[in-house]
Amino acid sequence: MIELEVALGERSYPIHIGSDSLRQATHWRSALRGRQVLVLSNSTVAPLYLERVLGGLDGLAHASLIIEDGEQHKTFANAGRVLDALARLGANRDATLIALGGGVIGDLGGFAAACWMRGIDFVQMPTTLLAMVDSSVGGKTGVNLAAGKNLAGAFHQPRAVVIDTSTLATLPEREFLAGLAEVVKYGAIGDTAFFAWLETHVDALLARDATALEAAIASSCRHKAGVVARDERELGERALLNFGHTFGHALEVEAGYGEILHGEAVAIGMRLAACLSSRLGLAASKDAERLQALLQRLKLPTRIPPGLQPHRLLERMRLDKKSVSGQLRLILWRGIGQAEVVGGVAESAIEEVLASD
Numbered sequence: 162m163i164e165l166e167v168a169l170g171e172r173s174y175p176i177h178i179g180s181d182s183l184r185q186a187t188h189w190r191s192a193l194r195g196r197q198v199l200v201l202s203n204s205t206v207a208p209l210y211l212e213r214v215l216g217g218l219d220g221l222a223h224a225s226l227i228i229e230d231g232e233q234h235k236t237f238a239n240a241g242r243v244l245d246a247l248a249r250l251g252a253n254r255d256a257t258l259i260a261l262g263g264g265v266i267g268d269l270g271g272f273a274a275a276c277w278m279r280g281i282d283f284v285q286m287p288t289t290l291l292a293m294v295d296s297s298v299g300g301k302t303g304v305n306l307a308a309g310k311n312l313a314g315a316f317h318q319p320r321a322v323v324i325d326t327s328t329l330a331t332l333p334e335r336e337f338l339a340g341l342a343e344v345v346k347y348g349a350i351g352d353t354a355f356f357a358w359l360e361t362h363v364d365a366l367l368a369r370d371a372t373a374l375e376a377a378i379a380s381s382c383r384h385k386a387g388v389v390a391r392d393e394r395e396l397g398e399r400a401l402l403n404f405g406h407t408f409g410h411a412l413e414v415e416a417g418y419g420e421i422l423h424g425e426a427v428a429i430g431m432r433l434a435a436c437l438s439s440r441l442g443l444a445a446s447k448d449a450e451r452l453q454a455l456l457q458r459l460k461l462p463t464r465i466p467p468g469l470q471p472h473r474l475l476e477r478m479r480l481d482k483k484s485v486s487g488q489l490r491l492i493l494w495r496g497i498g499q500a501e502v503v504g505g506v507a508e509s510a511i512e513e514v515l516a517s518d
């Protein structure tokens with residue numbers, strides 16, 4: 162079992178990483194302060210893993226709420242259903258919500274926990290690779306609105322993150338590969354040695370080798386924990402975690418939600434950000450080529466899917482949350498491991514990169 166910490170003073174919390182950590186409840190029971198627990202999961206994950214969690218809740222008053230599977234269910238209405246379930250449980254301020262599932266369940270459960278009685282504890286039990294290396298750590302919670310993704314939300318840190326790597330055995334291949342894109346991101350933005358390690362462990366990662374996966378997840382979580390501890394509210398460094406995301410979000414929306422998975426869009430977006438960096442003279446083009454080669458070996462897409470228009474993508478990019486006073490700010494790099502925020506990039510340069518794909 163690997164144990165890391167997100168250091169946030171009295172709100173610090175552990176990240177437990179192990180191959181059977183859900184069943185090893187002694188590691189996470191101490192995160193439950195009160196006597197009441199609501200477990201939130203979805204209709205795909207609950208039949209597979211809910212029993213493991215319930216097995217650790219002996220002696221506590223607990224209930225489960227299982228919602229439908231899918232991004233379209235990360236809604237205000239479902240946050241309301243979670244609050245109603247907490248009400249039925251008679252949850253006090255020391256109750257805990259456990260979010261068992263991917264990023265959808267983690268974001269929704271965390272948001273409901275932030276709302277119930279102005280904030281109760283919650284524990285993240287991520288079961289997708291993306292949730293293990295990204296969404297379960299850092300306290301960004303929220304739901305989608307008709308007007309856009311993640312528009313309603315709260316910063317609310319979990320009390321613990323419990324990563325059971327054995328749950329990855331049932332994750333569909335496409336979801337697994339999409340999670341690897343976020344793993345590559347940590348090397349790309351700030352850790353040349355980790356990037357090189359990934360290059361030498363492609364086969365092991367694709368084979369879901371337990372040792373390689375545990376090491377990749379631990380490195381990713383260590384990175385994210387460090388960034389969150391230094392910049393919890395994204396006033397600076399945390400924005401670097403959005404490398405590839407401005408391009409990626411535009412691709413996701415333009416293709417139609419669900420057509421391209423988030424991690425796939427991030428893979429394409431990271432390559433576009435690297436190409437733009439080369440075009441602007443910030444980085445050598447061999448670094449962009451190295452990134453593209455790694456992503457391709459990890460079976461991730463790196464090219465814009467046919468049919469998406471550069472000017473439409475640019476229009477979508479202008480709506481990015483990082484834009485300030487109508488000016489796009491992008492996360493670019495000076496080469497592998499050296500990402501930075503760059504403002505005032507000429508839109509013509511962005512469109513050229515989009516058009517040249």
Ligand code: NAD
Pocket residue numbers: 203205206209230231232235262263264265266268288289291292295296297298299300301302311328329330331332333336423
């Ligand atoms: P997801 O939660 O939809 O899970 C993907 C699919 O895998 C689902 O069908 C799910 O039921 C299934 N699944 C989950 N675990 C499984 C398992 N072990 N075996 C078999 N199937 C399993 O998607 P995701 O990629 O985990 O998360 C995406 C969400 O995360 C988005 O809503 C995104 O906005 C959010 N997100 C949040 C943050 C953050 O910092 N809070 C960061 C990145 C992404």
Ligand code: GLY
Pocket residue numbers: 295296298299301399402403
């Ligand atoms: N996923 C980006 C962040 O947590 O800041």
